[in-house]
Amino acid sequence: MTTILIIEDNNDIRESTAEILELSGYKVLQANNGKAGVDLAFQHKPDLILCDIMMPELDGYGVLYMLGKNAETAGTPFIFLTAKAERIDFRKGMEMGADDYLTKPFDDIELLNAIESRLKKKQRQEEYYNQSIDKLEKLASGNGQGLAELREMIAGRKVRQIKKKQILYYDGDTPQGLYLVLEGSVKTIKMAEDGRELLTGMYRAEDYLGIHALLLDESYTDTAEAVEDSAVCLLPKDMTINLLNKYPDVGQQFIRILANNVREKEEQLIELAYNSVRKRLAQVLIRLSKQSADPSQFKVSRDELAAMAGMATETVSRTLTDFKEEGSIEKKGSQINILDMNRLIKMKN
Numbered sequence: 001m002t003t004i005l006i007i008e009d010n011n012d013i014r015e016s017t018a019e020i021l022e023l024s025g026y027k028v029l030q031a032n033n034g035k036a037g038v039d040l041a042f043q044h045k046p047d048l049i050l051c052d053i054m055m056p057e058l059d060g061y062g063v064l065y066m067l068g069k070n071a072e073t074a075g076t077p078f079i080f081l082t083a084k085a086e087r088i089d090f091r092k093g094m095e096m097g098a099d100d101y102l103t104k105p106f107d108d109i110e111l112l113n114a115i116e117s118r119l120k121k122k123q124r125q126e127e128y129y130n131q132s133i134d135k136l137e138k139l140a141s142g143n144g145q146g147l148a149e150l151r152e153m154i155a156g157r158k159v160r161q162i163k164k165k166q167i168l169y170y171d172g173d174t175p176q177g178l179y180l181v182l183e184g185s186v187k188t189i190k191m192a193e194d195g196r197e198l199l200t201g202m203y204r205a206e207d208y209l210g211i212h213a214l215l216l217d218e219s220y221t222d223t224a225e226a227v228e229d230s231a232v233c234l235l236p237k238d239m240t241i242n243l244l245n246k247y248p249d250v251g252q253q254f255i256r257i258l259a260n261n262v263r264e265k266e267e268q269l270i271e272l273a274y275n276s277v278r279k280r281l282a283q284v285l286i287r288l289s290k291q292s293a294d295p296s297q298f299k300v301s302r303d304e305l306a307a308m309a310g311m312a313t314e315t316v317s318r319t320l321t322d323f324k325e326e327g328s329i330e331k332k333g334s335q336i337n338i339l340d341m342n343r344l345i346k347m348k349n
Helices: 011-023 034-044 060-068 087-096 108-131 133-139 145-155 211-216 237-246 248-274 277-291 302-309 313-325 341-345
Strands: 003-007 027-031 048-052 078-082 100-103 159-162 167-169 177-183 185-191 197-204 223-226 230-236 297-299 329-332 335-338
Touching: 003 011, 003 034, 011 027, 011 108, 027 034, 034 048, 034 060, 048 060, 048 108, 060 078, 060 087, 078 108, 100 108, 177 185, 177 211, 177 237, 185 230, 197 277, 197 302, 211 237, 211 248, 230 237, 237 248, 277 297, 277 302, 277 313, 277 335, 277 341, 302 313, 313 329
Parallel strands: 003 027, 003 048, 048 078, 078 100
Antiparallel strands: 159 230, 167 223, 177 230, 185 197, 185 223, 297 335, 329 335
16 A cells, blocks of 8 residues: 655644545555654655645755655655745755645645656656666766765665756755756756856766766856756765765766866867857767767757857858758758768868
């Protein structure tokens, strides 16, 4: 029988919610404060948790934080029950790993639909993990003890599915941890004073996101947005920092990642400063090809190419047309096929 834990300090809401769930065939556990809720979660390992935000002893964010630090409860579907619907509350909860919100008062259908949806998603996530175990193993390859612990931490985290154009975090947000892209792609962007969108990075499967902010203990300096439907997991800040401090092999892996990031940024700056429009766009296409699972084809919008190459969208369109007429590429919508990589590589400045 599926077990659901309700953590809610309002007796009427808690008991009425429990009654609805029991009538629907669920086994229900109840806690009237956050601390008692965490204890019950650790003891019984429920299949799903409903939790109020504003509570005595320990608030909902504290509950989610404590559960996230325990490998046996970190992946449990978690739905906030809240009377507050401000954007900042939604953002904070989702960044910490909450799966959904129910705004009080909610009706029976809303409650049951939310629970059924999260339980089905949990089942899909478990199937996803079974299919992706080889990929997760590669993310922390090596024989060191630290890399082994990093591998275990990754495998034990909750997979978060994000839709195309969904925001992962905003410029100015405080990092809750380190994001790992498992599937799809995520871009980081920064808005210029004149309103233009500047693309600061593209991240695909097996890429870590937000390393600089995490290590510097500073707010994010850009916004992360899904380019397509993607899957990510969040490695909690404290757990990641502890691993870095404890194991040199983990630190060395992240140093290599940072070094590669710095080298890529230096190359982009040189391209922007010295290369012609044609050369810049060719270099962007080459870089995207190298990052793609299939180097001969990838999807990217004109706006994204413009942000990466530092040029106007109209200029990107004209230059892509030139490349197409020259036989370097083929373009259908956002799909670009590389026909002559050697021509792009030897593009004159």
